Amino acid sequence: MSILPVSSIYLIIDLISGFFELLEYTFYRRAMITGFLASIVFGIVGTYVVIKRIVFISDGIAHASFGGIGLAFFLSHYLVFSFDPLAGAAVFALISAVGIGLMSKKKVQREDTAIGIIWVLGMALGALFFTLTPGYQTSMENVLFGNIYMISDVDIYLLSILVVFVLVAVFLFYHELQAVSFDEEFAEVAGVKTTFFYLFLLVIVALSIVFLLRFVGIILVIALFTMPASIASGLSHDIKKIMLYSWILSLIFVMGGLFLSYVFDFPSGPTITLFGGIIFIAYTLARWVRV
Amino acid sequence: MIGVFKKEDKLGKKALTIEGVHLTKGENDILRDINLELDRGDFLGIIGPNGGGKTTLLKIILGLLEPDKGKVRVFGKRPSSFRGKVSYVPQHTDFDAEFPINVWNVVLMGRIGRLGLKPFYSREDKRKAKKALKKVEMHRFKDRQFSSLSGGEQQRVLMARALVCEPEILLLDEPTASVDEKIKTSTYELLKELNEKRNKTIILVSHDVGFLSSYVEKVACLNQDLIYHGSGELTHEMIEESYGCEMDVIAHTHENMKMEES
Numbered sequence: 359m360s361i362l363p364v365s366s367i368y369l370i371i372d373l374i375s376g377f378f379e380l381l382e383y384t385f386y387r388r389a390m391i392t393g394f395l396a397s398i399v400f401g402i403v404g405t406y407v408v409i410k411r412i413v414f415i416s417d418g419i420a421h422a423s424f425g426g427i428g429l430a431f432f433l434s435h436y437l438v439f440s441f442d443p444l445a446g447a448a449v450f451a452l453i454s455a456v457g458i459g460l461m462s463k464k465k466v467q468r469e470d471t472a473i474g475i476i477w478v479l480g481m482a483l484g485a486l487f488f489t490l491t492p493g494y495q496t497s498m499e500n501v502l503f504g505n506i507y508m509i510s511d512v513d514i515y516l517l518s519i520l521v522v523f524v525l526v527a528v529f530l531f532y533h534e535l536q537a538v539s540f541d542e543e544f545a546e547v548a549g550v551k552t553t554f555f556y557l558f559l560l561v562i563v564a565l566s567i568v569f570l571l572r573f574v575g576i577i578l579v580i581a582l583f584t585m586p587a588s589i590a591s592g593l594s595h596d597i598k599k600i601m602l603y604s605w606i607l608s609l610i611f612v613m614g615g616l617f618l619s620y621v622f623d624f625p626s627g628p629t630i631t632l633f634g635g636i637i638f639i640a641y642t643l644a645r646w647v648r649v
Numbered sequence: 650m651i652g653v654f655k656k657e658d659k660l661g662k663k664a665l666t667i668e669g670v671h672l673t674k675g676e677n678d679i680l681r682d683i684n685l686e687l688d689r690g691d692f693l694g695i696i697g698p699n700g701g702g703k704t705t706l707l708k709i710i711l712g713l714l715e716p717d718k719g720k721v722r723v724f725g726k727r728p729s730s731f732r733g734k735v736s737y738v739p740q741h742t743d744f745d746a747e748f749p750i751n752v753w754n755v756v757l758m759g760r761i762g763r764l765g766l767k768p769f770y771s772r773e774d775k776r777k778a779k780k781a782l783k784k785v786e787m788h789r790f791k792d793r794q795f796s797s798l799s800g801g802e803q804q805r806v807l808m809a810r811a812l813v814c815e816p817e818i819l820l821l822d823e824p825t826a827s828v829d830e831k832i833k834t835s836t837y838e839l840l841k842e843l844n845e846k847r848n849k850t851i852i853l854v855s856h857d858v859g860f861l862s863s864y865v866e867k868v869a870c871l872n873q874d875l876i877y878h879g880s881g882e883l884t885h886e887m888i889e890e891s892y893g894c895e896m897d898v899i900a901h902t903h904e905n906m907k908m909e910e911s
Contacts, residue, residue, distance in 0.1 A: 409748060530768050537758050540748050544739065547711050548814060549732035549762030595749040595794040 373621055388514060389506040389626065392573050393612040395517045396582070399566045400612075401605025402524055404587035405597060406559055410539040415462075415560065417580040418473040419455050420567045422480030424576055426450030427501050428487030435491045443501065444516075447571055450480060451564035459557045504575030504627030506616075513572055520569045524562060528601075535559060536597060574627045581631045582608060585638040592645065611637070660724045664689045664818055664850040670709060670719035672702075679705050683719070683875045689817070690848040692840070694865035696858055701872040703854040704740075707820050710852070711737055723818065733762035736816035738824050741803035746796045752806050753791040756782055759813035774813075781809035784839065800827035808836065812843075818850040819843065825857055833857070837864045 407416050423446075430446030433439070454476050462469040488498045500508055528535065537545035538555045546552045567579050574582060590603035615630025622629070663686065670683040680702045687693060697703050708714040709721055712728025723731050736759070759781070760774040770778075782788040785805040790798065795806065804824055811819060821840075825833045837860055843849045855861055861868060869877035 411745070530766070532768065533758075533761055533764055533770070536750065536754065537761050540750055540755070541739070541744070541758070543708075543711075543713050544737070544758065544810070545761060546713060547732065547735060547737060548759065591747070591749055595751060597749055600749060 374617075376620075385507050385509065386620075388509045388511070389573075389616055390613070391514055392506070392509050392517060393616055394609065395514070395521050396570050396573050397605055397608035397612050398521050399517075399524060399570065400582045400586055400608035401590075401603075402528055402601050403562055403566045404583040404608070405590070405601045405604050406535065406539060407563060407583045408587040408591055409597065409600075410559065412560070412563070413580065413584055414470060414473055415455075415458055416563045416567070416583055418458060418477040419451050419560070419564050420576045420579050421477045422454035423447040423451040423564075423568060423571070424485075424501065425480035425483030425487070427571075427576075428484035428491075428498075431494050431497060432487040432491045435494070443497070444513075444568055444571065447501075447568045447576075448565070451568050452561060454480065455560040455564040456557055459553075459560045463553055463556070500575070501571060502575050502577050503625060504571070504573050504578060506573065506626045508572045513569070517569050520565055524566070527558070527562065531555065531558075532597075574630060578627050578631045581634060582611065585634045586611060589638060589641050592641070607637075660689065660817065662689055663687075663722075664691065664724060665710065665852075666720075666722040666725075667710070668720050670706075670716040670721060672705065672709070672714070672716045678873050680709070680716070680875075681873045683871075685869070685875060685877060687850055687852070689850055690844065692844045692851045692864070692866045693853070694861035694868045695852065695854045695871050696856065696861065696868065697871035703871050704822055706871060706875075707737065707822055707852070707854060710820060711735060733814065734816055735818045735820065736811040736814035737820040738804070738807045738811045738822060740822050740826065741800050741807060744796070744803070748796060750795050751791070752782070752787065752793050752795055752798070753778065755795050755806055756791075756809045756813060759810040762814070777813045777815075778809070781812040782806075784812065785809045786835070801829065801832055804828060805832070805836075808839075816849070818852070821851070821853045821855075823855055824853070825855065825860070833860060840864070 407413055426446035426449050427443045428446075429450075430441040430443040433446075434441045458469075458473055458476060461467055461472045484498075488494055499505075534545070534550050534555050537548070537550055538552050538559070542552050542556070545555075563583075566583075567576065570579055570582075586607035587600065587604040589607055590600045593603050594600050611634035612630055615633040616626055618624065618633055619626040619629035665685065665687040667683055667685040670680055672678070672680040683706065695703055695706070705714065709716050710723070710728060712721070712731075721728055723735055728735065756778045757770055757774060760770055760778065763774065764770065779788065779791075782791055785808050787802065787805050787809060790802065790806070795803065798806065804827065808821075808824060811821075819840075825836055828836065840851055840853065841864055844851050853861070853865065867877070869875055
């Protein structure tokens with residue numbers, strides 16, 4: 359085959375049709391469905407993460423959940439019961455979300471210090487438990503960077519429930535969440551239970567991280583909570599539109615990343631993250647040049 | 650009218666009671682033994698140097714901060730259990746300059762206490778938001794991004810937001826810090842109207858000593874200690890006592906006061 363534009367088009371068509379043939383494989387179909395559902399969560403929850411400036415808190419929660427995953431593997435190995443790593447992650451993520459939230463509210467510690475410490479304690483616990491549990495090295499990489507081959511039907515059901523929960527919560531409490539994000543003190547004075555809504559937001563973030571763990575992994579998950587919403591927030595000043603644009607961008611990042619990971623046979627989590635990262639950097643540079 | 654009197658009876662005559670409020674941060678006193686009583690319909694101006702604890706005192710009255718010692722009662726209740734009846738206008742510099750929200754949604758936020766579990770604002774909420782925006786002459790900016798406005802414009806939007814709350818007590822933290830003389834006058838006129846016609850209790854923190862003494866009934870000076878003589882007279886001694894060594898401010902103040910007198 360000669361290197362002609364026409365033949366390269368054939369090559370691309372081949373790749374795309376090959377990609378769609380892949381959909382017949384269950385795991386790839388699962389990955390696509392998960393990617394679609396995930397993009398809704400990334401778009402909506404990510405918008406709050408960006409505008410409320412809780413990126414660092416969210417990343418802290420994600421990393422802290424590693425401790426719970428390690429603990430679940432450890433207990434499953436040494437006890438007769440089997441613990442789902444997601445359950446362990448959920449327990450650690452929720453405790454750290456509420457812990458960080460209350461600590462920053464009550465001002466008992468400097469907020470960023472508290473987040474940094476909870477972050478590394480979770481990672482240290484996870485690393486320790488994984489070392490104490492023989493034969494789980496691959497599992498550790500899977501939870502850190504994600505592995506679409508590990509996605510089960512149960513994961514998709516759980517993620518669907520999360521999507522419905524997020525949509526209903528945002529529909530019902532849109533104004534409260536907007537008020538708490540924009541001006542917490544005024545919202546409190548006006549009668550909004552701001553501590554509740556702040557913790558509610560962190561709990562949604564925590565659950566989103568846990569349910570998307572197998573898809574992109576705890577280290578990479580924050581990229582998809584921030585990059586699409588950050589670009590979207592430059593395109594509109596209306597939170598609802600930012601959510602919509604952010605969802606569309608997330609969908610492009612996820613599907614584009616999955617396609618590229620298939621073409622180059624790269625791991626999906628890092629590929630999705632880097633694909634999004636290139637678009638994000640290009641967008642940021644373009645804005646910089648224009649300003 | 651009967652309805653109005655009934656409401657007054659229910660709320661009582663004492664709008665605000667502060668007894669022995671004390672707050673320290675590290676080794677520094679922020680507020681020292683603050684005592685203050687306001688009746689319903691009082692209009693109090695608080696002056697004092699930067700770092701004198703003015704904003705902190707407002708936040709304690711709002712129940713956003715708890716004092717180390719002492720008690721605060723708003724119509725006989727703790728501020729944190731009396732939400733929606735006290736509103737405030739914060740300084741416009743407190744806001745995230747990139748937050749995506751337009752003027753209309755900022756003002757509607759004033760009705761959020763009445764939203765309850767409803768996902769949408771009612772027609773009445775929107776009517777009142779529109780009216781408040783017209784009152785501060787910001788209606789034509791209603792679709793503008795809040796952060797794109799000038800400081801003075803933001804200040805007026807925040808004022809409209811506080812108005813749609815329909816509070817009994819209104820607290821304002823330097824609402825005229827970055828507005829021109831014309832807007833300054835209309836802001837004070839608006840507050841005067843709220844105070845005189847609607848019997849609202851108002852506490853205003855400001856550096857505009859000149860304006861304060863011509864609009865406000867009572868003036869207190871705050872510089873960790875609250876010096877309050879109960880009358881509207883703002884004496885040079887009071888200002889000197891509270892501002893301490895900030896001679897520039899005092900000199901400036903004297904000029905303003907002379908201008909007001911003449």
